[in-house]
Amino acid sequence: MSALVQCMNLTKCYVKGKTPAVSDLNLTIERGHIVGLLGPNGSGKTTLIKMMNGLLKPTDGVVLIGGSEPGVETKKHVSYLPERTYLEAQRTVEDLVDFFADFYEDFKTDRAYEMLQSLNIQPGDRLKTLSKGTKEKIQLILVMSRDADLYILDEPIAGVDPAARDYIMKTILNNYNPEASLIISTHLISDIESILDDVIFIKNGQLVLQASVDEIREKQGKTVDAYFREVFAC
Amino acid sequence: MLKKLFVHEWKDCWRLVGLMNLIVIGLTLIGTVVMQSDTWSFASENAVIRLTMTLYVMAYIASIAALSLVTVFFFYNRFYKNLYTDQGYLMHTLPVTQHELIWSKTFVALIWQLIGGLVMVISIFSFFFSMLDPADKKNFWSDMFEGLSEIPRTPSVAVVIILFVLIAIVSMFMNVFMGYAAISIGQLFKKQRLLGAIGIYIGLYMLLQMVSSYSMVFVNFISIDTYSYEKMMQTILTLLLVVLLVEAAATIAFYFISAHIMKNQLNLE
Numbered sequence: 001m002s003a004l005v006q007c008m009n010l011t012k013c014y015v016k017g018k019t020p021a022v023s024d025l026n027l028t029i030e031r032g033h034i035v036g037l038l039g040p041n042g043s044g045k046t047t048l049i050k051m052m053n054g055l056l057k058p059t060d061g062v063v064l065i066g067g068s069e070p071g072v073e074t075k076k077h078v079s080y081l082p083e084r085t086y087l088e089a090q091r092t093v094e095d096l097v098d099f100f101a102d103f104y105e106d107f108k109t110d111r112a113y114e115m116l117q118s119l120n121i122q123p124g125d126r127l128k129t130l131s132k133g134t135k136e137k138i139q140l141i142l143v144m145s146r147d148a149d150l151y152i153l154d155e156p157i158a159g160v161d162p163a164a165r166d167y168i169m170k171t172i173l174n175n176y177n178p179e180a181s182l183i184i185s186t187h188l189i190s191d192i193e194s195i196l197d198d199v200i201f202i203k204n205g206q207l208v209l210q211a212s213v214d215e216i217r218e219k220q221g222k223t224v225d226a227y228f229r230e231v232f233a234c
Numbered sequence: 235m236l237k238k239l240f241v242h243e244w245k246d247c248w249r250l251v252g253l254m255n256l257i258v259i260g261l262t263l264i265g266t267v268v269m270q271s272d273t274w275s276f277a278s279e280n281a282v283i284r285l286t287m288t289l290y291v292m293a294y295i296a297s298i299a300a301l302s303l304v305t306v307f308f309f310y311n312r313f314y315k316n317l318y319t320d321q322g323y324l325m326h327t328l329p330v331t332q333h334e335l336i337w338s339k340t341f342v343a344l345i346w347q348l349i350g351g352l353v354m355v356i357s358i359f360s361f362f363f364s365m366l367d368p369a370d371k372k373n374f375w376s377d378m379f380e381g382l383s384e385i386p387r388t389p390s391v392a393v394v395i396i397l398f399v400l401i402a403i404v405s406m407f408m409n410v411f412m413g414y415a416a417i418s419i420g421q422l423f424k425k426q427r428l429l430g431a432i433g434i435y436i437g438l439y440m441l442l443q444m445v446s447s448y449s450m451v452f453v454n455f456i457s458i459d460t461y462s463y464e465k466m467m468q469t470i471l472t473l474l475l476v477v478l479l480v481e482a483a484a485t486i487a488f489y490f491i492s493a494h495i496m497k498n499q500l501n502l503e
Binding site: 014050053054055056057072073075076078080082084085086087088090091095099102103104 | 246500
């Protein structure tokens with residue numbers, strides 16, 4: 001299988017001379033994997049994700065998505081859910097669906113409306129009238145309604161109640177294209193452990209471990225959550 | 235993709251600026267009708283009428299001021315919010331270039347600035363026209379065309395007019411891009427990015443004023459010889475040309491500052 005994501009000596013330093021947020025990182029993610037990007041707060045997860053999405057330029061090294069540096073072409077194939085509400089509050093749900101359908105050729109409008117209907121979200125609802133949790137679900141629905149090659153979800157379950165977490169996990173699994181890869185960044189490991197194929201541990205911007213979940217269970221005799229706590233013990 | 239960005243940008247912007255224009259048009263219509271009536275006058279003996287007239291004039295002036303401010307600062311704010319706050323996470327991950335993002339916003343802002351400018355000019359003109367005596371109204375257009383026909387039809391006058399039009403067009407782009415550049419430079423600050431952008435905007439504005447003043451000295455405009463028509467026209471032409479070149483250079487520089495920051499130094503909070 002060809003590498004979908006390749007990071008080679010990837011470094012990001014926000015302030016010259018200060019500790020880099022990501023330092024000399026080398027990793028490869030193949031197609032068809034669900035990968036947990038795990039690390040404590042401030043470990044460089046979001047910085048790495050931003051570089052994959054072209055939202056930040058690396059200070060050094062390179063990140064390749066499907067063999068190309070992040071740009072217009074890679075953005076056609078990457079579906080990204082940031083850790084914050086990024087949709088305009090004035091827009092209606094229908095406006096947002098139209099917006100995504102206009103810009104992403106791989107967006108499936110029917111799939112989006114089906115999921116919205118299952119949550120009783122009306123197309124005419126304005127985003128500003130909806131709760132934070134509902135907004136997060138709408139964002140996830142929009143992101144997962146694409147037939148992308150790579151899904152990057154930054155903290156998709158942080159800040160939502162357990163019932164919403166279940167819905168989010170179900171949505172991810174039901175709509176994820178098996179040919180694609182999915183990167184989920186989180187520190188709520190136990191909630192997502194069951195769906196992960198591989199994990200990447202990063203600390204202080206450096207790769208600590210890249211392994212399959214089965215490998216960790218076999219070699220360490222622990223769950224990923226337990227092993228994470230051991231590796232990142234304060 | 236530029237067309238799609240333009241359409242969505244238009245949809246997101248038309249309500250507020252459209253409403254501001256409609257308010258000015260509405261108040262103008264009320265005013266021009268009221269001005270024709272003898273009942274509604276500041277000289278009226280009825281205190282209610284005098285108070286209503288005062289309130290109306292205040293509302294009219296406020297609406298004109300608000301429209302001129304909104305057509306500029308609404309679009310600066312839109313640029314900032316849409317590209318450099320949380321919404322930037324969506325806009326910068328669309329499969330579009332930085333140039334398409336900037337131009338889609340620029341076209342929408344310029345169209346509304348043109349509409350707003352036209353509405354204000356027509357509104358103010360309508361007011362003055364409605365206040366004229368019936369006899370003056372009758373002769374207004376013929377007097378105006380007569381006055382225009384007295385302008386000498388020499389090549390230098392034609393060039394001056396062309397230069398004025400070009401400067402007006404370039405100025406519109408420059409003002410939009412200056413705001414965008416200030417906002418983009420403000421994003422390089424670690425904290426207080428919006429405040430930084432305002433500071434940069436003021437700095438860029440002062441720099442432009444300084445360059446314009448030096449241009450006047452450069453073409454000897456201050457000691458212009460008004461007694462020689464030819465020399466005067468030559469000086470005016472040189473000055474306009476210098477202003478056009480300075481503004482065009484500034485416009486290009488401001489545009490590329492924004493595009494460069496978005497492409498290479500984007501750092502959303």
